[in-house]
Amino acid sequence: xxxxxxxxxxxxxxxIVENILQNDSLxxxxxxxxxxxxxxFREIVNGSNKxxxxxxxxxxxxxxxxxxxxxxxTWRREFAIRLHxxxxxxxxxxxxxxxFIDVDEISxxxxxxxxxxxxxxxxxxxxxxxxxxxxxxxxxNCNLTNKYYGTKLMRFLKQEHLKEVWNDFIHLSPEEQLLxxxxxxxxxxxxxxxxxxxxxxxxxxxxxxxxxxLLVMSKNSSHSLLNVSPEQLNDWRGRNISDNHFxxxxxxxxxxxxxxxxxxxxxxxxxxxxxxxxxTSLFNWVIEHRTGTALTMxxxxxxxxxxxxxxCEVVVFPSHLLLRWKEKYKGPEYDSFSPSSYIDVxxxxxxxxxxxxxxxxxxxxxxxxxxSVCAANAVEVVEHLATDVYTAVRREGSxxxxxxxxxxxxxxxxxxxxxxxYNVLHAARFYTDYHLESRFLLSILDRLQMSVHAAEHxxxxxxxxxxxxxxSQHSPRITEVTPKHNNGTVKYAVGMIMHHRHYGYRCVIYxxxxxxxxxxxxxxxxxxxxxxxxTGQPFYxxxxxxxxxRYAAQENLEMHSNPQWxxxxxxxxxxxxxxxxxxxxxxxxxxxxxxxxxxxxxxVTSKTLLEMWY
Numbered sequence: 001x002x003x004x005x006x007x008x009x010x011x012x013x014x015x016i017v018e019n020i021l022q023n024d025s026l027x028x029x030x031x032x033x034x035x036x037x038x039x040x041f042r043e044i045v046n047g048s049n050k051x052x053x054x055x056x057x058x059x060x061x062x063x064x065x066x067x068x069x070x071x072x073x074t075w076r077r078e079f080a081i082r083l084h085x086x087x088x089x090x091x092x093x094x095x096x097x098x099x100f101i102d103v104d105e106i107s108x109x110x111x112x113x114x115x116x117x118x119x120x121x122x123x124x125x126x127x128x129x130x131x132x133x134x135x136x137x138x139x140x141n142c143n144l145t146n147k148y149y150g151t152k153l154m155r156f157l158k159q160e161h162l163k164e165v166w167n168d169f170i171h172l173s174p175e176e177q178l179l180x181x182x183x184x185x186x187x188x189x190x191x192x193x194x195x196x197x198x199x200x201x202x203x204x205x206x207x208x209x210x211x212x213x214l215l216v217m218s219k220n221s222s223h224s225l226l227n228v229s230p231e232q233l234n235d236w237r238g239r240n241i242s243d244n245h246f247x248x249x250x251x252x253x254x255x256x257x258x259x260x261x262x263x264x265x266x267x268x269x270x271x272x273x274x275x276x277x278x279x280t281s282l283f284n285w286v287i288e289h290r291t292g293t294a295l296t297m298x299x300x301x302x303x304x305x306x307x308x309x310x311x312c313e314v315v316v317f318p319s320h321l322l323l324r325w326k327e328k329y330k331g332p333e334y335d336s337f338s339p340s341s342y343i344d345v346x347x348x349x350x351x352x353x354x355x356x357x358x359x360x361x362x363x364x365x366x367x368x369x370x371x372s373v374c375a376a377n378a379v380e381v382v383e384h385l386a387t388d389v390y391t392a393v394r395r396e397g398s399x400x401x402x403x404x405x406x407x408x409x410x411x412x413x414x415x416x417x418x419x420x421x422y423n424v425l426h427a428a429r430f431y432t433d434y435h436l437e438s439r440f441l442l443s444i445l446d447r448l449q450m451s452v453h454a455a456e457h458x459x460x461x462x463x464x465x466x467x468x469x470x471x472s473q474h475s476p477r478i479t480e481v482t483p484k485h486n487n488g489t490v491k492y493a494v495g496m497i498m499h500h501r502h503y504g505y506r507c508v509i510y511x512x513x514x515x516x517x518x519x520x521x522x523x524x525x526x527x528x529x530x531x532x533x534x535t536g537q538p539f540y541x542x543x544x545x546x547x548x549x550r551y552a553a554q555e556n557l558e559m560h561s562n563p564q565w566x567x568x569x570x571x572x573x574x575x576x577x578x579x580x581x582x583x584x585x586x587x588x589x590x591x592x593x594x595x596x597x598x599x600x601x602x603x604v605t606s607k608t609l610l611e612m613w614y
Contacts, residue, residue: 152404317373
């Protein structure tokens with residue numbers, strides 16, 4: 001009995017110690033502290049793959065998917081690599097603000113350290129993305145500057161990865177190039193901060209297909225679809241089919257029920273005006289909001305119909321797009337004029353024939369008269385999706401931080417169709433306008449110059465020269481901050497949340513001038529001469545809740561009575577923390593306006609005291 005009482009944890013077998021260390025309540029720090037208590041425990045901890053695996057996923061649970069196919073792993077080593085990547089990402093992000101606070105867009109060359117780090121370990125991409133997700137999920141009021149530059153880094157990482165994904169896609173056989181996979185690629189490219197899973201999109205299509213199958217069963221108990229094996233259904237799910245697997249009447253019934261489920265049960269809709277908004281060309285958005293363009297809705301219908309053994313194809317005309325279904329696509333009964341119908345996604349999936357087809361074109365000619373129009377393949381469909389995306393973001397313009405959307409749209413066009421000189425020239429013009437370097441674009445420019453007409457060749461040559469100049473002049477950026485001291489006339493401070501007396505908008509100040517420094521044309525257009533103090537008063541640069549940036553006179557601003565978060569894409573570029581009543585400038589902005597902290601706190605303190613008094 002006395003011997004039992006003298007048993008301590010040091011006497012426990014290794015297996016029991018390992019089990020204790022895998023307890024959910026213990027953190028990484030607990031395990032490390034435990035290992036430092038004695039040599040035996042250090043050897044147990046360092047040598048236990050089980051303990052380090054549990055500790056790894058406890059600290060980084062989102063990385064479980066990255067290891068689904070990893071059979072053997074030294075978890076202590078993997079933990080050290082992931083920890084190092086986290087420190088590396090945060091250290092590098094902290095260096096961005098002093099270099100890039102005065103620029104809208106950052107060259108991909110500035111991310112070269114991250115590119116090199118990607119090559120060191122096959123999971124470093126997953127680790128960097130995971131670290132950025134951890135940063136974005138932290139307190140929404142803190143680390144705003146790191147989060148701002150983190151979005152730039154995430155765009156770079158995701159799109160570098162997706163370039164490889166696209167390269168793999170275009171080298172697949174036509175049978176393997178699924179439209180839904182191409183649509184998911186476009187959605188992933190345009191929304192780098194979101195986790196858009198091709199598997200989740202496929203699962204949604206699976207669910208709809210199952211509901212269609214059940215409804216077909218209830219309407220026609222003798223339908224051949226009901227006798228199809230699960231193995232056959234799974235085969236259709238994963239590859240493009242070459243023909244309908246049912247008779248004409250049965251195939252048409254499947255399509256009719258499919259459209260009923262989509263447009264009536266799920267209330268999906270499409271509209272001609274939808275292409276004006278980038279989101280309606282993004283497959284995950286269409287699925288979530290159940291509205292889209294003719295193209296995205298056609299892709300959805302094709303993906304579901306394919307799972308049920310019915311072949312549809314996207315047909316692109318000069319001024320519109322239609323989803324076509326033929327009675328036969330091959331075999332002895334097939335010819336190029338095989339009877340076909342078009343599914344009208346604008347009117348609940350109605351079938352259009354030559355007699356019922358509306359006149360889509362401006363000259364009133366029915367597109368069905370063009371019997372020899374070929375269907376678009378998956379790569380061509382993605383090119384059209386990319387064009388729709390860029391058309392929409394170009395309408396938005398590149399002001400107020402939206403240049404990133406324009407840039408992504410242009411780069412997507414170049415990636416999916418690098419042989420189109422029009423796309424490449426637009427991208428090159430954007431890069432030169434924003435003084436961005438790009439080895440990737442330069443290589444495409446060089447290849448194109450050998451295959452285009454003389455006029456295009458000259459333009460490509462000019463942009464190639466300009467980009468080469470930018471690359472050769474590259475040197476480490478250093479932002480020189482010239483402090484602006486308050487001379488007593490500037491009433492408000494950077495970081496204060498304001499209200500515009502006349503226009504009523506809420507905004508936050510991110511800079512000011514002693515006097516108006518706008519152009520004479522702007523001063524005249526904005527009626528500054530009608531103000532009491534005209535141009536001789538301080539003017540403030542402000543971020544407005546509608547996403548714009550404006551230049552406001554001091555007499556038109558007042559402290560907001562109900563300060564709130566300012567929803568603006570550039571908040572993190574200038575501020576590091578949101579305190580409820582005001583924003584705290586980041587280090588670079590604080591150096592530029594060294595007197596503003598005192599002014600800001602005087603206003604905030606006075607307002608707080610008044611609220612307490614009343």
